[in-house]
Amino acid sequence: MKISPQDLERDFYAVLGVEKSATAKEIKRAYRKLAQEYHPDKHPGDSAAEEKFKEISYAYDILGDEEKRSDYDEGRKLMAGGGFRFGPGGQGSAGFGGGGFPGGIRLEDLGGFASFFDMGGGMGGSSQRGPRRGRDVETSLTLGFADALKGVTTTITTRTEAKCASCNGTGAEPGTLPVQCPRCYGSGSETETQGGFGFVRACTQCGGSGQIIEHPCAGCGGSGIQVRPRNIKVRIPAGVEDGQTIRLKGKGAAGARGGPAGDLYVKVKVAPHPIFGRKGADLTITVPVTFTELALGANIRVPTMEEPVTIKIPAGTRSGRTFKVRGKGAPKKRGGQGDLLVKVDVVIPQKLKAREKALLEEFAELHDESPRVRLDEYMKD
Template sequence: MAKEDFYKLLGVEKNASEAEIKKSYRRMAMKYHPDRNNDNPEEAEKKFKEIKEAYEILSDAKKRAAYDQFGHAGVDPSMGGGRGGAESFSDIFGDVFGDIFGGGRQQRSSVQRGADLRYNLELTLEEAVGGTETTIKVPVLVICGECSGSGAKPGSSPVTCSTCHGHGQVRMQQGFFSVQQTCPTCRGAGKQIKDPCPKCYGQGRVQETKTLSVKVPAGVDTGDRIRLAGEGEAGVNGGPSGDLYVQVQVKDHNIFTRDGAHLYCEVPISFPTACLGGEIEVPTLDGKVKLKIPAETQTGKLFRLRGKGVKPVRGGAVGDLLCRVQLETPVHLTKDQKALIEQLAESLSGGGKHHSPQEHGWMDGVKNFFDKLTG
């Protein structure tokens, strides 16, 4: 009797994603589980096994590729399948010549390390520079508490694979060559789960949301990573858990801009202060400090406050705070104030001295340019 199309069994399209296939499998497995079909348990068990076989093929990238190309023949061990067109030439080459010279490949271990995970953590500049401790919530695969990771229903246990008889690999004859490959039924584990756990559906892992505490060291910057060992996905068949990497992203600040260990900011100064000099208050991450402004300071001048920057997370000298002063033009002037400024303008324009060094330098440049043009 011809097998039903695996995609139809799971009720998905051929271009379905891995997530869609997994979601549909869980729904179908719950629907046809023998324990939930007391009226016709034999028919339900048959359907359940067909769904499980379809999921085992379509959830494996290589097997799915072989199935898409060759159909059931591409994944049927009795027809030389299982790897089909998805297997690389180097795999077949190694299997064939390994058998000829008595080597062969050893059984692949079913124990697998869990996947590493990444979490993006946004911090304020103050938190990044001073360090902080925060809690995060991470969805992660953990060992199923119902079956303790075995994937088998409580009270049962995995059985020896009927295809490879527990070896994890099958040997097939191709002409006069003997080819050894991973067992397509148990995927090299050597065991099968006849009665899957109702909580994890035979996967041995379930998804939960972990709440973790993260200590952020002082001086971190955008792009830095904090590693939380063993907080990634749980391993398979007793394998170690992966790690969680917390990726730091520092938010833009409304006053400061950071460049490595240095901080930059712009500070407004009044016209009288720029002309006559004085003291202004400058913000820092530790509070306000006094900055002395010399007389005749031009707008855009950069002042350095040493040691008011960032201490690098990997060590080194504390950076500086660099303040760029910007001349603030007064607005909403009274009639008397305008008159005083007009008097000042007349006073500055009189006499032989130049009272506007930037304008004077710019005008000299223009004059020299035209002198060269006219010869």
């Protein structure tokens, strides 16, 4: 049997009349005493007693089992903390059938209670005074072309809610500490009994934090939070692309009252390079060549981000052809390196010396192969 959301709404400790901190022995003793008291054999025909007996047995089924009890305790703590809640106002099970959460998410889908930490109170309304997750913060960072390829560790300054520097986020005046809430004994939740069932709600004295601050910190007024500039060390992975956003978990604004920090989203801008372009993990370069280099073939020196390489251009290469230099691109996310794509582009001389002109004219006369055969055919019709 798994702990269901309905189970979390009930206070089994209250059912058995024990403290939350009760030992396994104390729980067993309390159960035995109540079970004897309400045993159906003692109350023939009394359906109220029978219901009570069933409830006692159910409560003991959970609290009497170490693993179920710890699951139950953890779920209750999260629920009281405002991470999620069931039904209106966090109490009552009305309109809440089939073991589902509002929105149709089932506990099983979330892989257990630990998931609720990750969800950071995004589900349902969070209680006004309970722990609250810090907000996500967005910032941008401009990197040089080469730095984006290599990856960098840099410092970003953001002005956000941060843990108060004087009380280190406790909200209590330095030298003092928050004390356990006397109403809920630090659990943050309290039980309201309705029709023999215990329903849980956030503690009305501490608001669900489980703690009371007797001497609020002067630096933050007891909130534990200050808005101030923070320097955050950021490691940008090698091969980051222009426009990519990097998420730094827990580096956003500080949470309130023990809630987790939000995330920091860093949008990366990569400065253009004067020579190289980039297409994902490939770098691109356009290399100007002469007509004769393509016609006769040539060896051409081409720069890369590292050492230059020599590309062999075969005779008869058409203009616009792309050559691939393997492994001279950007680092790929999953290891390896992209390529350098070298595109050759014919440049026509703007001025010709007399001799050059004469030779070209001679070439033109000799070269009677039209490059427009297909177009000529087309125009014949």
